[in-house]
Amino acid sequence: MTIGATIHTFEVELSDVDREVYEQLSLRVARHPSETDAYMVTRVLAYLLEYEEGIAFGAGGVSSTDEPALLVRDLTGQITKWIEVGAPDAARLHHGSKLAGSAAVYTHRDVDQLLGSWAGKTIHRAEGIAVRAFDRRFIDAAADSLERRNTLTCSATEGQLYLVLNGATLETTIDERRLG
Structure with a gap:
């Protein structure tokens, strides 16, 4: 018998000053049994910092091989942004x-270490890929504050x-770093 995903809810007040994004969001985030709290926090932060019309969590999250953690689709369903979380391999990127x-x-x-693992490997349009890293202590502190129902105010500037x-x-x- 497999254990199903745990649902976490987030009532979010988002202020991304640099991108002029100001939103109030209600998120339902499915946490796969093999997903750590740190990974889920990073995934939620990536969602907020990339927020735009058409953004969605990938279908399989940590267990998916076909989709990234997050993606953005246009009105035709075409994927316009591929957003990975954690340490994806070069071939996937x-x-x-x-x-x-x-x-x-x-x-x-x-x-x-992550950038070093990609050194010398072929990654399409590598120079345009942003890699954004969070301090591990910050992520751990956020993970320690997680509950099943969460209120979150997120400001970026x-x-x-x-x-x-x-x-x-x-x-x-x-x-923030750039590949290439």
């Missing part, structure tokens, strides 16, 4: 970058991220 108009990676892992998650106030700098 290459595939996603070819399929979509743009690609990005959000990680809670060691960004230098000039590379700084400010969260209030279920009363816990957290902040970090987003370490």
Whole structure:
């Protein structure tokens, strides 16, 4: 017998000053049994920082081989943005970058180690792929504040991220790098 996904809800107040995105969102996030809290927090933050019309969580999340953690589709259903979370392999990133108009990676892992794992490998339009890393202590603190029902205020400006998650106030700098 397999254990099903755990549903987490997030009532979100989003202010992404740099992109001029101000939204109130209600998210239902399915957490796969093999998914860590840190991965789920990173996935939710990626969703918020990439938020635009047509964004959705990938069909399989951590267990999917066909879709990324997040993707954006236009009105015709065409994938316009491929967003990976964690430490995807180079072949998966290459595939996603070819399929979509743009690609990005959000990680809670060691960004230098991740970039090193891709060195010398073919990744389509690598120079245009943003890799955004969060400090592991920040992600761990956010994961420790998780509940099944969550209230989240997320503000991003000039590379700084400010969260209030279920009363816990957290902040970090987003370490953004480019491939290539």
